[in-house]
Amino acid sequence: MTLKKINLAEKLAQFDSHWDPHVVADYNGNDVMVVKFTGEFPFHHHPETDDFFLILDGEVTIDGEAGDHVTLGPGELCIVPRGMTHRPRAVREAKVLLIEPKGVPNTGDPATAAAKPRL
């Protein structure tokens, strides 16, 4: 067993794509990921897991289906409760730390989910 330092900015510098989470670490069967957001993601939900968003850079709005929303900046997090339909969006590129159990499709649907490559 070894102790490993993971620098999130260095990981984010390794890709340019948006809505394309990259795995940087494992925590108890969860993927710890970095991702870049620009524009609007589709509304979706995860029936069996909460969804963890921590903003690292930029500004992200998460919309709920009922017209509610939160707008988050760096150092702010939102955990979307399991089953809640939501949509992240960002006017300009934002950088985000995501945590989801391994195997969870980021769109809520395996047919449209990102591959989640490992950095």
Add this chain to the structure above:
Amino acid sequence: MTLKKINLAEKLAQFDSHWDPHVVADYNGNDVMVVKFTGEFPFHHHPETDDFFLILDGEVTIDGEAGDHVTLGPGELCIVPRGMTHRPRAVREAKVLLIEPKGVPNTGDPATAAAKPRL
């Protein structure tokens, strides 16, 4: 269900104690916590869980038992594998995001564990 914004700096401003994690959110049965470190924590291990550290402010060193260590700054994380004996330390006050399953003693021992109050 509601979307809630959690500002980590605002949460950290609500207490001054060290080695005293405060719960700010829940993620799938895990406590998401903020904590301030100064000085040395005891060496300990968690037999059944990985230990998630993300540095928000300051500098933290995590020592392994074999003399290995990592030194982490803001935006850097380390996930200590389950079962690995380790000790966090900080020369000056550092602010950290921790994630651990609910009920896990921060010292590895319920007799000496912090209470983990909720903010």
